[in-house]
Amino acid sequence: MSRSAMLHKIRQACAGSDPVELPSEMPDFPHYSDPVEKFRQELERVGGVFLDGRRSEELAGALVLVLKESDSTEIYWEGEELFQRHGISFTLRDPEAFAAGSLLYSFHFRHQVRFPIILNSKPAERSNLARISLSASGARFGIAETGTVVHEVKAGRGRLLSLLPPAHLVFLSERDLLMNQAMLFLSTPPGRGSALTLVTGPSRTSDIERTLVVGVHGPGKLFVILTS
Amino acid sequence: MIKISSNIQSALADETLQGNLRRAFVETLHSRNQAVSEVPNWEELRHYAREVKAHTLSRLPDYLQSLEEKVLEQGGKVIWAETGQEAVQFIVDLSHRREIREVVKGKSMLSEEIHLNESLERAQIKPVETDLGEYVIQLAGEKPSHLVAPALHKSKKEIADLFVQELGMAPTEDVLEITATARKLLRHHFLTARMGITGVNFAVAETGTIVIVENEGNVGLSVSVPEIHIALMGIEKVIPRSRDLAVFLKLLIRSATGQKMTSYVNCLNGPRRSDELDGPQEFYLILIDNGRSKILADDFMRQSLACIRCGACLNVCPVYQTIGGHAYGSTYQGPLGAMLTPLLTSVGEAPEHAFASSLCGACHEVCPVGIPIPQILLKLRERFQSERNQKAASFSLEKLVIQVWARVMCSPILYARLGRWARMLDKVFGKSGMGRLPIPLFSRWRKHRDLPALPPQSFRELYSSITCTKEAP
Numbered sequence: 119m120s121r122s123a124m125l126h127k128i129r130q131a132c133a134g135s136d137p138v139e140l141p142s143e144m145p146d147f148p149h150y151s152d153p154v155e156k157f158r159q160e161l162e163r164v165g166g167v168f169l170d171g172r173r174s175e176e177l178a179g180a181l182v183l184v185l186k187e188s189d190s191t192e193i194y195w196e197g198e199e200l201f202q203r204h205g206i207s208f209t210l211r212d213p214e215a216f217a218a219g220s221l222l223y224s225f226h227f228r229h230q231v232r233f234p235i236i237l238n239s240k241p242a243e244r245s246n247l248a249r250i251s252l253s254a255s256g257a258r259f260g261i262a263e264t265g266t267v268v269h270e271v272k273a274g275r276g277r278l279l280s281l282l283p284p285a286h287l288v289f290l291s292e293r294d295l296l297m298n299q300a301m302l303f304l305s306t307p308p309g310r311g312s313a314l315t316l317v318t319g320p321s322r323t324s325d326i327e328r329t330l331v332v333g334v335h336g337p338g339k340l341f342v343i344l345t346s
Numbered sequence: 347m348i349k350i351s352s353n354i355q356s357a358l359a360d361e362t363l364q365g366n367l368r369r370a371f372v373e374t375l376h377s378r379n380q381a382v383s384e385v386p387n388w389e390e391l392r393h394y395a396r397e398v399k400a401h402t403l404s405r406l407p408d409y410l411q412s413l414e415e416k417v418l419e420q421g422g423k424v425i426w427a428e429t430g431q432e433a434v435q436f437i438v439d440l441s442h443r444r445e446i447r448e449v450v451k452g453k454s455m456l457s458e459e460i461h462l463n464e465s466l467e468r469a470q471i472k473p474v475e476t477d478l479g480e481y482v483i484q485l486a487g488e489k490p491s492h493l494v495a496p497a498l499h500k501s502k503k504e505i506a507d508l509f510v511q512e513l514g515m516a517p518t519e520d521v522l523e524i525t526a527t528a529r530k531l532l533r534h535h536f537l538t539a540r541m542g543i544t545g546v547n548f549a550v551a552e553t554g555t556i557v558i559v560e561n562e563g564n565v566g567l568s569v570s571v572p573e574i575h576i577a578l579m580g581i582e583k584v585i586p587r588s589r590d591l592a593v594f595l596k597l598l599i600r601s602a603t604g605q606k607m608t609s610y611v612n613c614l615n616g617p618r619r620s621d622e623l624d625g626p627q628e629f630y631l632i633l634i635d636n637g638r639s640k641i642l643a644d645d646f647m648r649q650s651l652a653c654i655r656c657g658a659c660l661n662v663c664p665v666y667q668t669i670g671g672h673a674y675g676s677t678y679q680g681p682l683g684a685m686l687t688p689l690l691t692s693v694g695e696a697p698e699h700a701f702a703s704s705l706c707g708a709c710h711e712v713c714p715v716g717i718p719i720p721q722i723l724l725k726l727r728e729r730f731q732s733e734r735n736q737k738a739a740s741f742s743l744e745k746l747v748i749q750v751w752a753r754v755m756c757s758p759i760l761y762a763r764l765g766r767w768a769r770m771l772d773k774v775f776g777k778s779g780m781g782r783l784p785i786p787l788f789s790r791w792r793k794h795r796d797l798p799a800l801p802p803q804s805f806r807e808l809y810s811s812i813t814c815t816k817e818a819p
Contacts, residue, residue, distance in 0.1 A: 121426040124635060128581065129407045131643035138400040144589060145390045160606070219623055242623060244571075248537060264607035276623030277570035281563055300592040312420070312618050312625050313569075314555075316611040321563040324603075325479035325495060327502045328373055329521040334478060334529055335536070336563025336610065 147298035153262035154344065157295060160265025161342060164319030165332055172292060172346040174205065178231045184341045185229040188285030190252035195222045195237065197274055200256045204289045204345040207234035215239060219274070221246060242276075253279045254287040258314075260342070263298040266318045267342060272311035280317070285339040288317075292346050348687065350698040353673035363499055367670050370498050374661050377604025378712075385600070391593050395715045398590050399652035403642060409551040409584045410633060416554025420616030422629035430460025430636045437462070437543070437576060438469045440630075444574070446471065446540050450532075452558065452565040453477040454545030455493055455655060456578045456634060459677045459690075462543070473543075474535045476564035478528055485512050491671030491679065494602050494657040499670050532564070542568035542626070546579035547654070548594055549631070552587050556631065558612045559598065566610055575617070575626040581638050582651040594654065597714035601656040637690040650685050650722055652715045657682075659709035659719060665702055674702065681709035681719045685726070693730040700726035765804050772800045 150156040158168040167187065169180040185191065195201070201208045208224075210216055220239040240246055258270035267288045271277050280286050296302055302316075321336030332338045357363060382388055402409055414424045427433035441449070449466065451457065451473050463473045463484075475484040479496040482505050483489065490496030497505065502519055509515040515527045544565055548557040556577050558565050569575045585594060591613075599608055618625030641647050660666045660680030671679035676687040676696065684703050688696040700723045709719040735745075754760050803811075 124426045124428045124633075124639075125407055125410070127428070127635070127639045128410070128642065131639045132404060132406055135404045135645065135648075138397065138404050140401045140586060141394050141397045145387050145394050145593060147592065164605075164607075164609075244537060248533075266607055271618075271622055271625065273619070273621040274623070276625065277566065278624050281566050281570060298592070299595060300589065303588045303592045312615050312622060314613040314615075315566065316607070316613070317609065318607040319609055322561050322609050323478045323525065324561075325477070325482070325497055326500075326505055326521045326524060327369065328495075329502070331521055331525045334525055334562040334564070335476070335532065335567055 144300060144304075147300040148263055149297045150262055153295050153297055154292065156262040157260055157265055157344075160263070161319065161340075162265075164265060165322075166265060166319045166340040166342060169341060169343045171289075171343040177206065177343070177345075178233065180343050181226075181231045182229055184285075184287050184343075185226050185231070185252070187341070188252045188287075188339055190285065191226050191229065192250075192252065193224050193226065193287070194250045194253040194279065194283070195224065196253070196255035196279060197222065199274075200254065200289060201235070203256055204291060208237055209234045211236050211238050217241075221250075247278055247282055250279075250283040252285045252287065253283045254289065255280050257288050257290040257294065257342075259302055260290045260295040260344075261297075261299055261302060261316070262295055264318055266299075266316050268302060269313075269315045269317060270311055271313040271315075275311070277313055277315070280315075281336050284333060284337055285341070286337040287341045287343065289343050289345055292344055295344075347694070348675040348696045348699070350674055350702050353675060354669055357669040357673040362501065362504070363670055366499050366501050367667060370495070371661050371667055374495075374604065378601060378658060378661065379604075381600040381604045381606060384606075385596070391597055392714055392716050394593050395590075395597055395654075396652065398585060398593075399715055400649075402584060402586055403582065403648055403651055406581065406584070406642065409586060410581060413549055413551045413554060413584050413631075414633075416551070417616060417629075417631050420554055420629075421619075422554070422616035422631060425630055425632040427632055427634045427636075430462075430634065433460055433578065433632045433634050433636075434462055434465040436630075436632065438465065438471065440574070440576075441466075441471050441541060442469070444540065446574075448472045448474060448535070448539055449541040449543050450474050450476050450535055450539040450564075450568045450572065451480070452542070452544035452560065452568045453480050453496070454543070454578055455490075455677065456545050456580055457543065458490065460578075460634065460636060462578075474532070474539070476532050476535070476568060477560075477562060478525065478564075481528055481532065482508065485509075489672065489677075492657060492660060493655055493678070493682075499672065536564075536567045536571050539568075539572045541574040541576065542572040543576045543578065544568055546577050546583050546631075547598065548591060549579055549584045550586075550588050550591060551584050554615060555588070556614045557591060557595075558614070559595070559608050559610075560612070561603075561605075561609045563610060565612055569612060569614060570625055573626055574628045574630070575614075576630045576632060577614075578632050578634060581633050581635055582642075582653075598654050598656050601658040601712070601714040641689045646725060647689055647722065649717055650689055650719075652717055653682055653686070654715060655682075656714055658712045658714065662708040662712045664704055664706060664708070674699070681723075685717075685719055685722050688726055688730075693726060693733060697730060700724075700730060762804065762806065765800075769800050769802070769804075 161168050171177040171180045216239050221242045222237045224235045257267040259268040320332040320338050320340045321334050322332050323334045466473045475481045482497040491499040506519045546556050547559045617629040663680050666680035674683050678686045684699045687699045703723050705720045
């Protein structure tokens with residue numbers, strides 16, 4: 119079927135229709151006096167775990183809790199940028215072996231966390247990705263209204279690290295916390311990378327007798343650490 | 347031709363189905379009402395969405411072209427399919443060219459509408475549904491009975507039995523275990539599939555963004571792991587601007603599941619960029635007409651194309667609640683199916699759909715984009731009737747009865763006279779005696795209804811016998 123024939127048909131169907139203007143004013147979206155508190159409430163309501171890491175001495179404790187809760191001794195990190203953006207000190211175990219796009223992970227024997235975090239690397243093969251028990255990434259934005267974190271796929275990042283593991287940790291900077299979705303879509307037209315994903319709580323289903331089950335295909339545990 | 351009447355009796359007699367249906371709606375309706383009541387400007391949002399839809403539909407070709415342009419800019423490809431068959435053929439050909447034998451699928455009503463799975467199977471390509479509800483339905487060899495919760499007509503026990511029989515699961519009725527079984531099996535399909543096929547909730551013309559809303563993460567995986575992503579989209583799904591998404595997402599999600607937000611909203615802009623770590627190398631957007639431009643050409647019926655497939659009208663519909671989805675015999679069910687099925691095909695093809703409604707108006711009230719479904723159904727009934735009248739011989743009993751009725755109703759003298767006769771008959775035959783008259787058609791009508799006894803005096807007689815003591819203000 120040719121494109122032009124189909125377009126012609128649609129054009130004819132629209133011909134002579136009364137012009138309707140696009141509304142110019144957006145309806146109001148809510149604002150909050152304490153967006154952090156609203157974000158925490160909404161995230162917890164959908165089964166996510168909120169951790170306040172705004173004071174640097176709280177960060178280690180938060181990470182220990184995440185490791186314990188997800189029953190994991192390793193964290194797979196999205197990239198070095200994550201550490202810089204959220205002020206977490208790190209060091210590469212073997213800088214020479216490090217290749218762009220490889221998986222970065224830290225090992226936490228008995229759920230211990232020490233700074234700087236020592237990073238190892240392994241090839242980003244699918245079989246390696248599929249075995250990860252806990253991954254960590256940085257959110258581009260948070261949305262207070264719904265307790266949502268926004269992932270942006272861009273250079274050096276992928277879609278799977280936050281989706282395949284059973285537990286996922288998100289770092290959100292307080293200055294990236296937006297009030298509502300309207301602010302997100304007005305300020306960030308999607309389109310720089312190939313995907314922008316709004317994540318609200320763990321993966322869930324109610325397909326069987328409306329019984330809620332978390333962790334169907336995506337992570338069953340979602341942690342958000344707020345940094346300043 | 348799709349008939350509903352023949353399915354109704356069996357749906358009503360199916361006790362398991364009736365039990366499953368009874369359970370399904372109370373909670374869904376409650377959470378939807380709760381989620382909506384939390385939004386003080388809900389009506390304003392509805393109005394905004396309605397205006398955006400009306401505007402977009404009036405300039406659909408422009409928006410489709412701008413969407414196409416943006417998708418191409420991002421490295422995606424756009425396929426125009428006038429019929430479902432053309433869309434299916436494209437997918438089959440592409441799979442054959444790439445030697446693809448299995449595809450993972452996100453939930454898509456449009457793929458049901460164009461019978462994609464059947465065609466893929468005929469072409470030796472295995473479609474794997476990955477939404478849990480759809481997976482259950484596929485295993486059972488059935489069709490979805492609800493747009494949002496496709497396995498709503500099935501009980502936990504029925505699903506557990508199915509998993510034991512088809513997948514060798516150890517017997518259990520624990521929903522957690524049933525879900526874990528599906529997760530494990532589907533994970534394998536995700537990691538090996540080379541093509542993912544999904545539907546589209548919204549497509550933003552100004553940015554070329556495809557938006558897919560979901561809770562399970564199966565869509566996220568379907569559009570991230572395989573090397574090819576194909577998105578199926580009805581031409582009416584385009585919206586002009588990115589900002590409109592904020593409104594439509596709020597309306598859709600709260601109406602569909604009563605959540606404030608689903609676990610995932612995927613906003614996709616073509617294939618992976620060369621510097622990204624994963625994602626599909628090829629992205630195809632298939633724009634499907636399949637009867638929509640015919641609806642678009644009809645100024646009144648065009649409103650039905652504003653539908654965002656939230657399923658709220660199904661949940662509130664007394665007819666749907668009683669007979670379930672399968673009785674409709676069509677892809678789209680409930681009020682929106684009653685409206686869309688005859689519109690997408692023809693009233694001759696689906697003659698009973700517009701009549702499967704009590705016109706109570708609950709669907710219109712709950713619709714997040716304010717589609718006047720009852721009015722559309724009435725119009726469809728009118729069209730069906732006028733088509734039938736044209737076909738029928740010049741004499742019809744119904745016509746005669748209506749003509750006589752019209753004559754009587756137009757004449758006060760005739761009306762009064764007939765009323766007197768009827769009261770006389772009542773006296774002769776005793777209380778409610780008229781109903782016992784052995785008129786064949788009449789006694790059939792009487793089987794399920796009572797004809798109340800007529801009062802001894804008509805209103806006019808009563809009125810003229812009263813002396814008015816009070817003066818009118």
